[in-house]
Amino acid sequence: MSRRVRLLVFLLSGAGVAVLFTLAAVRLPDFGGTWHPYGERTLPNAIRRHTPNVISSINFDQRAFDTLGEELILMAAALAAVVILRTVRAEQEDAAGAHAYGPAEVSDALRITGYLLLPVIMVTGVYVVAHGYISPGGGFQGGVVLGSAIHLIYLAGDYPALARIRPIPMFESGEAVAAGVFVLLALAFAGQVKAMNAAVGLEVGCALVLVLAKFFEQALLVRKDA
Amino acid sequence: MSHLPYLVAGWILLAGIYGLVTSRNLVHAVVCLSVAQSATYVLLLTIGYRKKATAPVFSDIKPTRNVVDPVVQAMTLTDIVVGATVTALLLALTVQVAKRRGTVDPDELRSLEP
Amino acid sequence: MADALIVAALVLTAFMATAVVLTRDPARQAIVLSGYGLALAILFLLLQAPDVAMSQTAVGTVVVPLIVILAIHAIRRHHTREPDRRGRE
Numbered sequence: 270m271s272r273r274v275r276l277l278v279f280l281l282s283g284a285g286v287a288v289l290f291t292l293a294a295v296r297l298p299d300f301g302g303t304w305h306p307y308g309e310r311t312l313p314n315a316i317r318r319h320t321p322n323v324i325s326s327i328n329f330d331q332r333a334f335d336t337l338g339e340e341l342i343l344m345a346a347a348l349a350a351v352v353i354l355r356t357v358r359a360e361q362e363d364a365a366g367a368h369a370y371g372p373a374e375v376s377d378a379l380r381i382t383g384y385l386l387l388p389v390i391m392v393t394g395v396y397v398v399a400h401g402y403i404s405p406g407g408g409f410q411g412g413v414v415l416g417s418a419i420h421l422i423y424l425a426g427d428y429p430a431l432a433r434i435r436p437i438p439m440f441e442s443g444e445a446v447a448a449g450v451f452v453l454l455a456l457a458f459a460g461q462v463k464a465m466n467a468a469v470g471l472e473v474g475c476a477l478v479l480v481l482a483k484f485f486e487q488a489l490l491v492r493k494d495a
Numbered sequence: 496m497s498h499l500p501y502l503v504a505g506w507i508l509l510a511g512i513y514g515l516v517t518s519r520n521l522v523h524a525v526v527c528l529s530v531a532q533s534a535t536y537v538l539l540l541t542i543g544y545r546k547k548a549t550a551p552v553f554s555d556i557k558p559t560r561n562v563v564d565p566v567v568q569a570m571t572l573t574d575i576v577v578g579a580t581v582t583a584l585l586l587a588l589t590v591q592v593a594k595r596r597g598t599v600d601p602d603e604l605r606s607l608e609p
Numbered sequence: 610m611a612d613a614l615i616v617a618a619l620v621l622t623a624f625m626a627t628a629v630v631l632t633r634d635p636a637r638q639a640i641v642l643s644g645y646g647l648a649l650a651i652l653f654l655l656l657q658a659p660d661v662a663m664s665q666t667a668v669g670t671v672v673v674p675l676i677v678i679l680a681i682h683a684i685r686r687h688h689t690r691e692p693d694r695r696g697r698e
Contacts, residue, residue: 483587487680488680
């Protein structure tokens with residue numbers, strides 16, 4: 270299909286989607302209206318189970334089975350990305366620091382800021398996971414904060430240090446254990462919001478670290494055999 | 496005003512698909528796909544919004560009925576994090592395509608040769 | 610007041626989404642995508658969804674643009690061999 274034909278097909282179908290979507294949107298309840306049948310059914314349950322953060326209550330109590338599915342999609346996607354990006358036989362991996370990727374020439378201000386922020390952000394991540402039960406936050410958000418925090422070391426210009434503080438096998442087993450614990454909790458003990466938050470936080474954090482590690486390897490270290 | 500937010504979601508969806516259709520680079524296409532996906536976040540959250548209501552968190556206020564719809568928020572929350580890993584998977588496939596075929600222009604990828 | 614803020618955030622979000630799509634160079638697009646993630650997070654905050662805004666801030670402004678940049682870098686490494694291979698063909 271040539272580019273022109275493709276654009277024409279898009280314009281026709283896009284116009285169709287636009288018309289149908291607009292027709293559907295004007296029949297939706299008004300923006301900001303008071304009719305929220307699902308919300309009204311979940312609220313009393315969340316209050317009865319004494320979970321101040323209703324969203325955590327929905328994710329890990331009332332719809333825990335649904336979250337289990339999402340969680341497994343996350344794990345499957347992360348696993349697939351790691352498998353696709355593995356170093357294949359025709360390639361070889363340089364040792365970290367073999368290039369100029371070692372302690373790079375960044376200004377001291379950036380380096381010190383990176384090292385100082387790292388513990389602060391790690392503590393913030395743990396706080397977000399641990400308090401997801403009562404305040405905005407939870408396993409998903411905190412896991413992302415934790416998983417991305419350690420990459421500050423790379424921004425501070427030190428890839429070898431990042432590779433040292435992030436032993437891949439440990440994160441792989443962390444991911445597997447967290448996923449297993451979450452499946453167990455969701456199937457047998459749904460409603461243990463705090464425990465499930467912790468399991469999800471660990472799993473999301475480990476998955477992010479693993480995926481980012483593979484991307485870092487591909488971007489910095491892997492090369493084809495000469 | 497009463498239906499404008501839904502139309503914004505429709506606009507984001509169409510903009511994302513337009514970028515996908517006219518893309519000359521698979522990385523650009525994947526990012527456009529994630530933009531199209533973000534239309535669902537906007538649509539879900541605007542449908543759940545309620546005027547003069549608070550966030551559905553009762554840690555510092557007495558539980559009330561006057562809150563925005565928490566169900567759509569819970570769905571969006573998980574969707575964002577899961578969507579990020581799916582984007583990572585698509586980008587991993589793109590890196591693999593670049594390795595095997597030496598190009599990331601979808602127009603140059605004709606057949607399914609190995 | 611709240612309405613005006615929400616409308617402003619919606620317009621900003623729509624504008625940023627368009628900007629992301631129309632930025633053709635992926636490396637620049639990653640930066641614009643980060644801005645779009647921030648615009649979405651502001652919109653979600655105004656829509657009384659702090660949990661979602663938190664998730665969007667972390668994912669949309671940090672993780673996804675970082676992965677995009679790393680992918681571009683990895684792809685460029687394979688493109689550096691491209692000219693001499695084309696030359697031989």
